[in-house]
Amino acid sequence: MTEKRKLLRYALVCLLSCLWTTPVWAESVRLSFSTYGTPGLIDMPVALSAPDAELVVTASYFENITRSTLSFQITPRLSAAFRYSGLEGLGGSVRDNLFDRSFDLQLRVLDEGRVVPAVAIGLRDFIGTGVYSSEYIVATKNIGTRVSLTGGVGWGRLGRRGYLERADPTATTNQGGQFETTRWFRGKAAFFGGVAWQINDRAQLKLEYSSDSYIQEEAGAAIDRRNQVNIGVDYRLNDKVALQAFHLYGATFGVAINVRNNPKSAKSPSGTHAAPYPVRPRGAARDLGWVNEDVARRTLREALAIAMRHEGLVVEGLDLSGTRVQIHVRNTRYNFTAEAVGRTARVLTQVLPDSVEQFEITLSGNGVATSQVRFSRTALERYEHAPDGPERMLQNARIQEANLETLPRFDPTLYPRFTWGLGPYLRASYFDPDRPVLADFGLRLNAEYSIAPGLFLAGSVRKTIVGNIDQSDRPSNSVIQRVRSESNRFLREGDPALETLTLAYLFRPGRALYGRITLGYLEAQYAGLSAELLWKPVQSRLALGIEVNFVKQRDFDQLFGFQSYDVTTGHISGYYSFGNGYHAQVDVGRYLAGDWGTSISIDREFANGWRIGAYATFTDVSFEDFGEGSFDKGLRFTIPLSPFLGQPSRRKFGVTLQPLTRDGGARVHVDGRLYESVRNFHASGLESSWGRFWR
Amino acid sequence: MIFRVAFLILAVLILTGCGSRAQDPLVQSVRAAVQNVGQTPAAPTPVAQQRLAIIQAIRDAGAEDPILLVALPERSAVATLGVGGDNLGVITWIDAGGVSVALKNGVIVSTRGLGHDLIVSDVSGSVAALKMKRSSHTREQRYLNGEGQLHGIELSCAAELEAKKVTETCHSETRRVVNTYELKHNRVIRSRQWLGPELGYAEIEQLQ
Numbered sequence: 001m002t003e004k005r006k007l008l009r010y011a012l013v014c015l016l017s018c019l020w021t022t023p024v025w026a027e028s029v030r031l032s033f034s035t036y037g038t039p040g041l042i043d044m045p046v047a048l049s050a051p052d053a054e055l056v057v058t059a060s061y062f063e064n065i066t067r068s069t070l071s072f073q074i075t076p077r078l079s080a081a082f083r084y085s086g087l088e089g090l091g092g093s094v095r096d097n098l099f100d101r102s103f104d105l106q107l108r109v110l111d112e113g114r115v116v117p118a119v120a121i122g123l124r125d126f127i128g129t130g131v132y133s134s135e136y137i138v139a140t141k142n143i144g145t146r147v148s149l150t151g152g153v154g155w156g157r158l159g160r161r162g163y164l165e166r167a168d169p170t171a172t173t174n175q176g177g178q179f180e181t182t183r184w185f186r187g188k189a190a191f192f193g194g195v196a197w198q199i200n201d202r203a204q205l206k207l208e209y210s211s212d213s214y215i216q217e218e219a220g221a222a223i224d225r226r227n228q229v230n231i232g233v234d235y236r237l238n239d240k241v242a243l244q245a246f247h248l249y250g251a252t253f254g255v256a257i258n259v260r261n262n263p264k265s266a267k268s269p270s271g272t273h274a275a276p277y278p279v280r281p282r283g284a285a286r287d288l289g290w291v292n293e294d295v296a297r298r299t300l301r302e303a304l305a306i307a308m309r310h311e312g313l314v315v316e317g318l319d320l321s322g323t324r325v326q327i328h329v330r331n332t333r334y335n336f337t338a339e340a341v342g343r344t345a346r347v348l349t350q351v352l353p354d355s356v357e358q359f360e361i362t363l364s365g366n367g368v369a370t371s372q373v374r375f376s377r378t379a380l381e382r383y384e385h386a387p388d389g390p391e392r393m394l395q396n397a398r399i400q401e402a403n404l405e406t407l408p409r410f411d412p413t414l415y416p417r418f419t420w421g422l423g424p425y426l427r428a429s430y431f432d433p434d435r436p437v438l439a440d441f442g443l444r445l446n447a448e449y450s451i452a453p454g455l456f457l458a459g460s461v462r463k464t465i466v467g468n469i470d471q472s473d474r475p476s477n478s479v480i481q482r483v484r485s486e487s488n489r490f491l492r493e494g495d496p497a498l499e500t501l502t503l504a505y506l507f508r509p510g511r512a513l514y515g516r517i518t519l520g521y522l523e524a525q526y527a528g529l530s531a532e533l534l535w536k537p538v539q540s541r542l543a544l545g546i547e548v549n550f551v552k553q554r555d556f557d558q559l560f561g562f563q564s565y566d567v568t569t570g571h572i573s574g575y576y577s578f579g580n581g582y583h584a585q586v587d588v589g590r591y592l593a594g595d596w597g598t599s600i601s602i603d604r605e606f607a608n609g610w611r612i613g614a615y616a617t618f619t620d621v622s623f624e625d626f627g628e629g630s631f632d633k634g635l636r637f638t639i640p641l642s643p644f645l646g647q648p649s650r651r652k653f654g655v656t657l658q659p660l661t662r663d664g665g666a667r668v669h670v671d672g673r674l675y676e677s678v679r680n681f682h683a684s685g686l687e688s689s690w691g692r693f694w695r
Numbered sequence: 696m697i698f699r700v701a702f703l704i705l706a707v708l709i710l711t712g713c714g715s716r717a718q719d720p721l722v723q724s725v726r727a728a729v730q731n732v733g734q735t736p737a738a739p740t741p742v743a744q745q746r747l748a749i750i751q752a753i754r755d756a757g758a759e760d761p762i763l764l765v766a767l768p769e770r771s772a773v774a775t776l777g778v779g780g781d782n783l784g785v786i787t788w789i790d791a792g793g794v795s796v797a798l799k800n801g802v803i804v805s806t807r808g809l810g811h812d813l814i815v816s817d818v819s820g821s822v823a824a825l826k827m828k829r830s831s832h833t834r835e836q837r838y839l840n841g842e843g844q845l846h847g848i849e850l851s852c853a854a855e856l857e858a859k860k861v862t863e864t865c866h867s868e869t870r871r872v873v874n875t876y877e878l879k880h881n882r883v884i885r886s887r888q889w890l891g892p893e894l895g896y897a898e899i900e901q902l903q
Contacts, residue, residue: 266841268810274793275807278780336843385785385797385804387817387835390845607843691845694814695807 037069047120062254064088117141162215226250263610317407336689367453369402370681440467459501494558609640617665632665801883811893824854
């Protein structure tokens with residue numbers, strides 16, 4: 001223990017010695033983060049917000065307590081945080097360490113003015129198990145450009161109470177995860193406050209009087225508190241990374257690291273991939289003689305095929321008349337559909353005879369036509385270099401329902417086609433009660449056979465090479481049908497595992513309608529039949545869908561066998577795009593355990609493809625039967641890979657953080673659900689990326 | 696030890712690249728990164744030196760097509776571009792590496808493939824200024840931001856012709872940029888133009 005303290009004290013001295021080495025004056029007090037990973041002093045919050053959309057990962061450690069926090073500025077005023085804490089020695093008799101998940105919210109209600117301070121109201125740990133449960137109102141005011149003062153009042157833990165004192169003794173069945181609204185801002189309150197001094201551009205000194213007494217931690221001998229005063233140093237290494245060191249409660253030293261990222265920023269916003277073909281303007285003569293010349297037609301088809309391949313675009317169908325072209329295009333390269341449309345249009349000007357004036361470009365996703373963008377060749381010629389070219393093109397384009405007639409096949413070698421890949425994979429399992437992070441590394445073989453447009457046979461097999469996911473051996477304590485809570489058994493016993501093996505058919509039953517039927521081994525734990533129908537007009541912000549699945553639970557070894565449980569599950573879903581990047585989804589229906597209920601999710605999507613969201617599911621499984629957490633909830637992230645690759649790619653990295661995997665409110669996973677694969681081709685998706693039409 | 700083995704296997708897999716998707720950009724960029732480990736990049740030749748070498752090579756080859764030489768001193772990069780398109784008086788010059796630069800009467804309208812591209816610029820005032828002894832005009836240069844949305848930088852400019860050289864001095868709210876154009880028979884033969892905050896200036900010279 002003394003060794004550890006020495007190390008932490010050394011860290012503090014190091015940071016202090018850095019403070020005066022860079023005498024650049026900051027223009028204002030920089031935003032710093034607390035040990036809780038939210039805007040703050042040391043343990044106490046401040047009334048400030050991070051820049052809009054800032055995503056901050058914080059790890060802090062002091063005296064037997066580790067907190068890992070992910071915080072996100074949802075709107076300029078509202079921020080949220082998810083935290084995973086380890087408290088050594090507080091686990092009671094069952095285990096030594098207490099692992100705790102908690103969620104925070106903070107709303108800045110008042111902006112700082114010349115006289116008035118910024119004011120924020122916040123909830124800490126408002127749906128967790130209650131270890132950090134507290135509420136506060138806080139005010140922060142800058143004095144000059146280098147000092148800021150903060151003062152506030154807190155309840156619950158921030159009212160100098162222990163978290164056990166707060167728990168309702170009558171609620172013996174509380175499994176955590178519930179909104180204890182009746183106790184918010186109630187009971188004993190206490191004042192806290194502090195000051196932040198921006199020494200120079202990089203370093204900030206923080207001093208606070210804390211209103212947290214660490215009562216349970218002290219009782220569990222995890223911390224030896226002497227007073228309520230904390231002092232800390234924040235040293236910013238660069239725009240992304242900051243290091244902090246603290247002296248806490250007159251008793252101990254601590255350290256923290258903050259890593260910031262903002263989905264709104266990008267390293268090379270326009271991409272470094274190759275320039276498009278320029279527009280080829282036409283001469284005065286518009287001869288139609290080529291229409292009946294087979295040689296001329298064949299030559300131009302060959303030229304079109306070469307140029308489109310060069311652009312990473314696949315021509316699925318082509319219908320060319322004397323004055324009009326209809327083309328079905330599959331985009332394999334560009335993250336932004338508008339860029340795929342713009343590039344197709346310019347290739348067409350290069351290749352097509354001068355008489356063709358009307359361009360109708362249909363985007364196809366997974367082999368089905370989704371929407372059509374239509375404009376005149378004259379507009380392309382006129383606005384290629386116009387200062388308001390993107391806006392002019394959008395005005396002159398009609399985005400509408402695709403022509404559902406099948407066009408003549410352009411390239412006979414497209415179907416059937418077989419593709420396969422063998423590559424490494426890494427997967428992680430989080431929040432196991434015994435070990436917070438487990439990981440596996442291995443090989444995955446996947447293959448896809450495209451039989452006809454919209455008809456695919458696909459599968460993947462995985463084999464672990466090294467990892468420790470198989471150490472997750474805590475048996476399920478679920479009292480309802482075990483539809484997800486034995487996931488660790490699937491992870492442990494499925495090696496090698498047949499992950500998926502499905503036959504999928506995607507089709508257009510009519511105008512604004514999309515259909516999907518998937519049959520086979522849908523996911524690691526379930527197999528069966530999944531059918532979905534989606535209604536989504538091209539211009540509409542609203543979409544409606546219905547999905548029905550007949551599934552049977554697979555064997556733990558994930559080969560071809562089954563367990564005895566089968567269920568019919570399905571949902572009616574409503575999707576709405578608010579148009580400013582926010583998307584909402586509501587699902588009502590029957591879940592895997594046969595429970596009925598509803599899921600609500602909200603996502604914020606950035607025009608560059610980043611997506612951050614949260615969801616919650618409430619079903620007729622009681623909080624008590626659900627078990628720890630009370631109901632299913634989680635956070636999900638999608639990160640486009642193209643900015644990291646420095647070249648265009650449609651690949652994305654998606655992860656869902658589900659603090660607890662239980663059996664209530666669980667759904668079957670199916671690849672290729674319709675809404676997400678359709679909406680980017682529609683008006684709102686195209687228009688939000690239209691700035692890239694001429695890229 | 697076991698992790699080192701895993702890493703080696705990963706590296707080998709990526710380097711060998713199995714399957715029909717080996718051309719995947721993810722695979723390729725990881726492969727490039729792994730191959731570059733431990734290699735120190737060669738010190739870049741100064742831009743001026745690169746430029747002279749290229750001009751000499753072109754003269755030696757006796758090429759007849761017009762060639763545009765574009766240097767980005769802040770990136771220590773020089774490229775030679777050929778004519779790829781001509782639409783409404785705007786010439787698009789393209790190089791083999793996928794970079795393009797569009798010019799109207801020698802004034803930069805747009806770039807592509809440079810990462811922080813100038814998506815489009817309103818150059819009518821600057822083009823007119825090249826024919827006048829003295830003028831003042833505005834121009835807007837538009838870029839994509841990190842979210843993929845267009846945003847503009849408004850510049851108000853004053854231009855002056857002196858000894859066959861036009862100096863265009865522009866101010867935005869936060870910066871001052873100076874473009875210079877050298878004329879011969881009323882055409883721009885050499886220029887130094889500001890592309891944007893990240894790319895800085897481009898030095899452009901038309902050969903032949």
